Amino acid sequence: MGYGRIPDEVIEAVLQRHDIADVIGKYVHLTKQGHYLKGLCPFHSEKSPSFTVTPEKQIYHCFGCGAGGNMFQFLREIEGYTFAEAVRHLAEEADIPVTWEESLSADNPQQKDRSKMLEANEKAAKLYRYILMNTDQGKNALDYVRNRQMSDKLIDTFQIGYAPAMWDTLVQQLQKAGYDLPLMERGGLVSARSEGDGYIDKFRDRVIFPIWDAQGKVIAFGGRALGDVQPKYLNSPETMLFNKSRVLYNFHQARPQIRKTNTMVLFEGYMDVVKAWEAGVRNGVGTMGTALTPEHAELIRRNAGRIVICYDGDSAGQNAAYKAIPLLEQAGCEVKVAMLPDAKDPDEYITAYGSERFVREIIDYAVPSIKYRLHYIRRHFRLQEEGDRIRYQQTALKMIADLSSIEREHYLKQLAGEFETSYESLKQDLANLRMKSEKNRTVRDNIDVPWNNGRHNRKETPKAPLYPAYHNAERQLLAVMMHDRDVSAYVEERLGDEFNVDAHAVLAAYLYAFYAQNSTPSVSRYMAMIQDDKLENLASSIAMMGAHHGVNEIVIDDFIKEIKKYPKQQEISRKKEEMIRAERSGDPLRAAQILSEIIALEKQLKFS
Structure with a gap:
């Protein structure tokens, strides 16, 4: 059986020694609901829990974004591990000897x-x-x-x-x-x-x-x-090991404290991270002098709900911080910015003023992203001139408009007080801005910057698809096969690979191979064979349909008939189009011949 050349007995031992609820519970707060455990999905933003863990099957599935699989797939998604790295991680946690690397690399x-x-x-x-x-x-x-x-x-x-x-x-x-x-x-x-x-x-x-x-x-x-x-x-240049757009300096050492506090401090360079570590900032990472990328933001989102940007205090550093804010907020992080005075960088500040003052006055005093953005854009206006003061307030209102009602009121009062402007007039202008914005906004569960278990994603919740009859029959048949070896053997004999959906045909092939070496059904062990994200998500979705109690041989035969009907229905549709083309081209004999073929195919369908 193919597990990326990792011995079957290692996979089996890992699956036996770990429970998926414990593995996922380290990342997601789960509550028991009947036979299932539910929580807020760590892979997309939602307000109502749609992330479901099934201990009986040792799988998870999100009915919102479609993510799913076994414990290995979960670690691949949440940590960015390869399959082998996920197995190794769980094996080491369970004190299972890791001995397969040499044989793996040799071939x-x-x-x-x-x-x-x-x-x-x-x-x-x-x-x-x-x-x-x-x-x-x-x-x-x-x-x-x-x-x-x-x-x-x-x-x-x-x-x-x-x-x-x-x-x-x-x-x-x-x-x-x-x-x-x-x-x-x-x-x-x-x-x-x-x-x-x-x-x-x-x-x-x-x-x-x-x-x-x-x-x-x-x-x-x-x-x-x-x-x-x-x-x-x-x-170093980019290699098969190193992609600077995906790596954060010191992440491996900072991760325990990041997980503990749900907060990450983001620096620009090595020295800043190192000196901040000695100052007591043990959740600091660095982008190594490169601009923050969407890949960085995604890595941060998977590990921390809150992020403090602590870039250099000079113009270049502050520009970089301003550009990083929307990337992090779109990923779903709560963002604050630590503001360094006198164009100093973190290393220089710690050297000049000491560790305690750096933590107390810079890190702990980091300001919300909106406050930083308002401070940042002020530089583009000559506030001593009346026209620029008005334009600044108009720009600030557009930024404030997207905040929560409490935040809007807070910053609106600050803006009114700072410029001695009527609070009511600013409030009316803000209401007009929001009314225009609402006309262009669709109502959905995923909001731009929601709170969700400390983890977020940019994926939007897809609508539940409406499948045609043959498609549903294939899904239902696969669901039964995952839980019944005899049904899988029966389907292999009568249907084989004649599934109309390619992905379903692949899942069936994996099932046939799985049961060739396993007499007992196990959805989790079956999924360990697949090692393909999209196929695992699909398999978990189908597995969650259950074993279909009351399904008998007649029902299975009906599923198979429905699946086999579809190619003939497609052929009839093509023949009808061909007949119309023959009639339009003035070839009645050809049209009559095609009609007889259609009648023959329809009889086959009727009596099949």
Whole structure:
């Protein structure tokens, strides 16, 4: 059976040792309702719980957005794991030995390359750290780091190192260890020499910050130049391990505190994250100097309901914060912004004023996103001029219009008081704006920035589809097959792969394969075979239809007949169109011949 080459017995052991309600309960507050557990879906915004966990079947399904599957699929969706990573995570939690990686990578060239890159990155991180802490080459870099008020404990926590100025320090070590240098080039550790054969180190004369994935594996590096060299900061290039648009620096270490507080603090660079960590901000992550992306926002949304943006206080940092707000709010996060004075960055502020003041006056005093946005746009108006004051108030009203009624009143009073404008006139203008907006707004359960269990998504709840008869028959038949091995065998013999919906045919094929090696039905184990998000969502939706008590052989035969009728009905429709074309083209003999074919097909349908 295909589980991505993970041994069947490992999958079985993991499924036996874990209960899906416990796995999902770490992320979603579930309440018991009869045989089911219900909660607010972590994958889309909703006010009424439609996320359902069925302990009896060990599956989940959301009737709002259609997400569904077993515990492995849940972890893949919520954490971004691969199937193997989800299995490994649950296996390690249950103290089940993880022994399949070697056999997996041996037969899979891409997986083998990936494993070698991870090994080489780990080796490089240890080498850089050793050079910083234990060699004369690293003395200047160590002095620099310590002058930045970083303790040895902090250096150790973040595994900070130093890449010496020599051209090939790492190249020599990798060659001695037998690593393939062209692969190391693709992994971003070395570069091909421009003047001829051979390779040189990617990072030279830089303080090195290892970059980890969500599981704590080194996947890339960031280097800070010691001298007057551009760029000041250099990241590894994108590789099969590293995509900067999807990775947040320090996420693996910050995640426990993020989960505990449901809050993430977002910085721009490595040093800000490191210094903030020592200041007590243990839920801080960084975008490594790149702009926030929708992928970053989605990762943040999956792990935190609240986000504090703490970017540099200069113009560039504040512009970046302003642009990040709508991305995070569209993802469904509650956003605040920490405002740093005098164009300082977090590292400089902590150095100048200390950790306690940074937390108390900057992080804890972060302002709501609307307050920051109002403050930000003021820069574009000359408020000493009457015309600009009016235009600012009009712009501010448009921003306030989308807030809750309590927030609207609060900021409306502030606006009126600040400019000595009539509160009632501002309130009337706001009401007119909202009336225009309401005309263009559709009523739906998903609002723009709802509260939902601390997690959100941009997916909108789809309407329940109305399926044709053959489609419903296929779904109902698959639902029974998932719970009854004998019915699956009966359908395999009489219908085989003749399902009209391709996805249904694939699910049936997986069922036939599952029952070839399992005598007992298990929806969760069956889903572990599939390893395809869309198919698992579909399978969970069908499985939630239940085993159809009272279904007998006659009903099963009726389902099969309905499924087999559809191709003939389609053929009759095509023949009728063909007959019309023959009549219009002045070919009555051809039209009569087609009519006789239609009559024959209709008789077959009637007596089938």
